[in-house]
Amino acid sequence: MTFAQVFDPLFRVPLANGFLLALVLPLLGAYVRLRNEWLAALGLAQVTAAGGVMAILIGVHPLAGSLGAAVVAAAIKGRTERSGNDVYAALLFFGWSAALLGAANSTRGEELSHSLLEGQLYFTTWSNLGAALALVTIVATAGTWLSKRLLLEHFFPESLAANGASPWKLHLAFDLLVAFSVALATESIGVMATFALVFLPPWVSFRIAASWKRALAHCAGFSVTAYVAAFVLAIVLDQPFGPMLVGALVAGSLVLLPFRARR
Amino acid sequence: MSDEPILSYREVVAGYAKPVVGPVSFDLGPGDVLGLVGPNGCGKSTLIGALTGTSKVLSGEVVRKPGTTIAYQRQRPVRETDVPLRADELLRLTAATAEPPPSLRPLLKTRVDRLSGGQFQLLTVWACLGGDARLVILDEPTNNMDPDAVAALSELLLSSRGDRAVLVVTHDARFFTGVPARVLEVGR
Incomplete structure (x- = not known):
């Protein structure tokens, strides 16, 4: 393929869809990391993949199955009322097992299972882009409100409850937002690329940024740069997009990690 | 300013499945500083809980x-080893907009994970005292603090009284030397 094909109208919707996800997922990832729940993306992505496969088996649209599974997973996590990675590890194993067993019992399920694991960005449609736009709108609208409360709750855990607020509502709202985001991303770019977007940019940014505000800017900048590079290289070199994105994020992390914030 | 107490404990027995502490009674009004003092494990934090x-x-x-x-x-206080939040960003979270004390001013642009334990403790105390909360609760605020930081903490308490009430829980009654506070011994 040639560089000119990057600008082919066929790739515009996938390019925009992935761009929006690459912008939002690392921002949510920063708060996931703050809560020490960095396994969340992988656990939720596996569960949403399983939901997509199961939806095929019962004749429902895979995106609906993925979103439904994500909401159920977030609710289960909320019921346990504990932060950390334990619940997400359990969801990861359940999702992996259910996805592969579902795929083994259906031809279309197997096809979908492969595409969810590896990503199928080039086949995303306007419905995917619309959902990504809705996600960006939610984050842009509620982001500042949510950010303040998550940070406040992290550093002063008793403050919300002492002032009559319900911490579990905050946790549930955030868990649902992460689950919704991961479900959309898994449908578009696959399990591992989704996990990489949530995990790697915050991991690097937390080390090198001088403030929270800059950490968020670093997350978005790093992620979007890696995404555009991966998108172009995957087309020009005729390579699968998911592995290319993960490779670009890992390479960028290795370059950036030696830098440390001075203060 | 109303004389109505901001907080009243009336014969309170607190605990979980079984009683841990009490009965305890006190009133806390605007401008009051009350010290709840007692040895470790006597139930001071349970009382606040x-x-x-x-x-x-x-x-x-x-x-x-x-x-x-x-x-x-x-x-x-929750003090992470790898969180890029700056001291001034932490103060903004609690709306601590009052001018910080001199001991904190040089630290405002520093990440909280690069502060010493005592510096971070002092910062979180100011995050509570420098905001607009009517009732400030400080649970063992002298933990991790060297004598200079404890002196700075006393100054913070003195300089920020206003019409708020402050409840200080500590095992170290000496902290209240020089601080105009009522002291209530717990667990005796």
Whole structure:
């Protein structure tokens, strides 16, 4: 393929869809990391993949199955009322097992299972882009409100409850937002690329940024740069997009990690 | 300014499945500083938990003036090893807009994970005292602090009284030397 094909109208919707996800997922990832729940993306992505496969088996649209599974997973996590990675590890194993067993019992399920694991960005449609736009709108609208409360709750855990607020509502709202985001991303770019977007940019940014505000800017900048590079290289070199994105994020992390914030 | 107490404990027995501490009674009004003093494990934090919901009021009554906002600095502040939040960003979270004390000013642009334990403790105390909460609860605020930081903490308490009430929980009664506070011994 040639560089000119990057600008082919066929790739515009996938390019925009992935761009929006690459912008939002690392921002949510920063708060996931703050809560020490960095396994969340992988656990939720596996569960949403399983939901997509199961939806095929019962004749429902895979995106609906993925979103439904994500909401159920977030609710289960909320019921346990504990932060950390334990619940997400359990969801990861359940999702992996259910996805592969579902795929083994259906031809279309197997096809979908492969595409969810590896990503199928080039086949995303306007419905995917619309959902990504809705996600960006939610984050842009509620982001500042949510950010303040998550940070406040992290550093002063008793403050919300002492002032009559319900911490579990905050946790549930955030868990649902992460689950919704991961479900959309898994449908578009696959399990591992989704996990990489949530995990790697915050991991690097937390080390090198001088403030929270800059950490968020670093997350978005790093992620979007890696995404555009991966998108172009995957087309020009005729390579699968998911592995290319993960490779670009890992390479960028290795370059950036030696830098440390001075203060 | 109303003389109505911001917080009243009336014969409160607090605990979990079983009573841990009490009965304890006190009133806390605007401008008051009350020290709850007692040895480690005597139930001071359980007593405060009856207000914040982490423990239960098994008998008696906790009465809080309607509309009272609370700032709570916990016994062991959450201090991560790798979080890029700056000191001034932490103060903005709690709306601590008052001019910080001189000991904190040089630290405002520093990441909280690069502060010493004592510096971070002082910062979280100011995050509670420098905001607009009517009731400030400081649970073992002298933990991790060297003598200079403890002196700075006393100054913070003296300089920020206003019409707020401050409840200080500590095992070290010496902290209140030079601080105009009522002291209530717990667990005796």
